[in-house]
Amino acid sequence: MPQKKAVSAPKADGAPAEIVIDSADSTDLKLIVRLDALTTGNAKPKYWKHLLEGSRAHPDQQFFLVARNGTSLTGFIVGEIRAWEFGSPPCGWVFAIAVDPDHRLGAVGSRLFDTVCQRFRKAGVTKVRTMIARDSQLIMSFFRSQGMMAGPFIELEKDLDE
Amino acid sequence: MKLQVATRHALFAVLELAAQADRQIAASDIAEKYSISPNHLAKVLRTLGRAGIVEASRGVGGGYRFCGNAKRLNLLDIIAVFEPIGPAAGGREAGDDTREGRALRLVMNEIEDSTRATLSSITIDTMLKIVRRTTPSTAGAPLRRAVVARSA
Structure with missing residues (x-):
């Protein structure tokens, strides 16, 4: 397997490069942590390692996919099938997606989302959900563009020191 | 939430023009499809x-053409051209300074924040996808056919 390098720049002519969607492996972890830190400003190596291990232990329930462009990693998505939370029948949850800013508008996110949805369908679920911060306009616009609409649940919370 | 008439006209016009961004469309064709006042639509198009x-x-063959970025322009961008929206939109009202008024404002702000988040997350490109997924109403079919026939 070729040595993976840091997130790379796009092709000079701006044309979409050959993107391959694949299950993540342990050698991707460093780049996943780096890409997440780049997009969120927060490095969470233990968190991503835990998710990666989960996807390898339960490959029919938990999906950790990456988008590769040659030797570089241009994005990733994490999804999981959860059942009966809040009374909901089994459905797919997407709870992380990131695309290298230099590779956006090249359908990388769409390819990742389509692939995780295929995995969900293959596992027998017919609904996909996610939860997004209300002020995260970019990511919410992305999921809207994939056909997602508001669902039947409303997230509620309170400060416990009240 | 109820949109003002001019805002609805604007949204219909932008969707119509963005759906066929490579051609110019007469304001009268848009007005006919949506059963709206051509005069009012003309004012809305000037504002847009x-x-x-x-x-x-x-001139001959003239009309309007969409010139925005459909993948970036969102519903809130268009609505904001025609009407104020959000917590500052209503201004101060009687009772706002009472505890009850502040409590009511908290709840109303929750609704308004959600509305803004929804409208700002739906681009014109996404809205056109939603339109394509929406089952057509049989009531408007004859009119739409007439418009298509005229523009063919």
Whole structure:
């Protein structure tokens, strides 16, 4: 397997490069942590390692996919099938997606989302959900563009020191 | 939430023009499809033109053309051209300074924040996808056919 390098720049002519969607492996972890830190400003190596291990232990329930462009990693998505939370029948949850800013508008996110949805369908679920911060306009616009609409649940919370 | 008439006209016009971004469409065709006042629509289109969302060309075959970025322009961008929206939109009202008034404002702000988040997350490109997924109403079919026939 070729040595993976840091997130790379796009092709000079701006044309979409050959993107391959694949299950993540342990050698991707460093780049996943780096890409997440780049997009969120927060490095969470233990968190991503835990998710990666989960996807390898339960490959029919938990999906950790990456988008590769040659030797570089241009994005990733994490999804999981959860059942009966809040009374909901089994459905797919997407709870992380990131695309290298230099590779956006090249359908990388769409390819990742389509692939995780295929995995969900293959596992027998017919609904996909996610939860997004209300002020995260970019990511919410992305999921809207994939056909997602508001669902039947409303997230509620309170400060416990009240 | 109820949109003002001019805002609805603007949204219909932008969707119509963005769906066929490579051609110019007469304001009268848009007005006919949506059963709206051509005069009112003309004013709305001028406002959209000043906002840089559509552009007009005069003469034979003239009309309007969408000139925005459908993947970036969202519903809130268009609505904000025609009406205020959000917590500051209503201004101060009687009772706002009472505890009850502040509690009511908290709840109303929750609704308004959610509304803004929804409208700002739906681009014109996404809205056109939703339109394509929406089952057509049989009531409007004859009119739509007439418009298509005229423009063919």
